[in-house]
Amino acid sequence: MPELPEVEVVRRGLEQWVAGRTVAEVQVRHPRAVRRHLEGTEHFVQALTGRTLTAAHRRGKYLWLPLAEPDGTPSGRALVGHLGMSGQLLVEKPSAPDETHLRARFTFTDRGRELRFVDQRTFGGLAVEDLGGDDAVPTRLAHIAIDPLDESFDVDAFSAALRRRRTEVKRALLDQTLIGGVGNIYADEALWRARLHGARPTDRLTRSQVADLLDGVRDVLGEALAQGGTSFDSLYVDVNGQSGYFSRFLAVYGQADRPCPRCGTPIRRESFMNRSSYSCPVCQPRPRASSARSRRS
Numbered sequence: 001m002p003e004l005p006e007v008e009v010v011r012r013g014l015e016q017w018v019a020g021r022t023v024a025e026v027q028v029r030h031p032r033a034v035r036r037h038l039e040g041t042e043h044f045v046q047a048l049t050g051r052t053l054t055a056a057h058r059r060g061k062y063l064w065l066p067l068a069e070p071d072g073t074p075s076g077r078a079l080v081g082h083l084g085m086s087g088q089l090l091v092e093k094p095s096a097p098d099e100t101h102l103r104a105r106f107t108f109t110d111r112g113r114e115l116r117f118v119d120q121r122t123f124g125g126l127a128v129e130d131l132g133g134d135d136a137v138p139t140r141l142a143h144i145a146i147d148p149l150d151e152s153f154d155v156d157a158f159s160a161a162l163r164r165r166r167t168e169v170k171r172a173l174l175d176q177t178l179i180g181g182v183g184n185i186y187a188d189e190a191l192w193r194a195r196l197h198g199a200r201p202t203d204r205l206t207r208s209q210v211a212d213l214l215d216g217v218r219d220v221l222g223e224a225l226a227q228g229g230t231s232f233d234s235l236y237v238d239v240n241g242q243s244g245y246f247s248r249f250l251a252v253y254g255q256a257d258r259p260c261p262r263c264g265t266p267i268r269r270e271s272f273m274n275r276s277s278y279s280c281p282v283c284q285p286r287p288r289a290s291s292a293r294s295r296r297s
Ligand SMILES: [Zn+2]
Pocket: 260, 261, 262, 263, 264, 265, 280, 281, 282, 283, 284
C-alpha cells in the first residue's frame, strides 16, 4: 500500500508531467474507479474535458489537481485522487499498450503523454470535487492533518497534542487527525530511531523523546522520499513506472529475527491491530506492564 513518501513522489511526478496541460478526452474504463464522483461517470467526464490541470497538491495520501476553465479562470474545483491499496497514476506515451488494470485514461490537447489510472484492486479512485475557501483544499480533505513533509507542518502544536493524548505512541503516530500520512512501516522505523517501544504511553513522553520521535519521522520520510518511496509492494510504482529502493534500508520493518543495525539483537515481531509491529528488544524495551495496564483503563 503506498505510504506518504510514495504519494509525494507521485505528486512530484504529476507536477512535472501533467500540471499546466489541458484535458482533451477522458475515458473511464471501469465505473468503480469514479464511484466517489457521486453525479456519475458522464458528469465526471464532462467536468474535466477542456479543463486545464493547473498544479498538483497533496494532503495525507490524497492528491488533487485544481482545474481551470477554458478561459483560464480557476474553476473552484479539482480532480482528486486516492491510490487506495494498489492504485498507480502513470504518465505514458500514447503508443504504450493498455495496462491490464487500466481504469481511466486522460489525453491532452498537446497530444503528448497520457495520464493513466491503473488499479488492480480498485480501492483507489478519482472524483471532481469543490475546493473550499481561501486555502483551496478540497472540502472533504480539510480535516486531514498536515504531515511532516508539508512546509506548513507545526512542530510545536504536534508535540503538545501528542503529549496531551492518553494513548500508546504508535497508535498516535497512525492517528490521521494528529499527524498525516504515517503508516505502519514508517511508524516502526521512526520508533526504532527514537528508541521507543510503540506501546509507550504518550502522556509520559518527555519533550526530548517527542523531539527525537519527530526527528525520526521526518528523517525516515525524507530518506524514503529521496529513494523514491518504499515499494517492496511490487504493485506500487511512481508516475513513470519506476520502483523505489527504500525497502533495502529498512532497519526493523519486515526484518524479524535479523540483527538490529544498532546493537545486533534479533528484531522482534509483535501483533498490533491485526498487523505486525517490528522493534528491537534491547533498543526499544517494552513499557512496564503496570503502567501499560493503567493506561488502558
Ligand atoms: Zn537494537
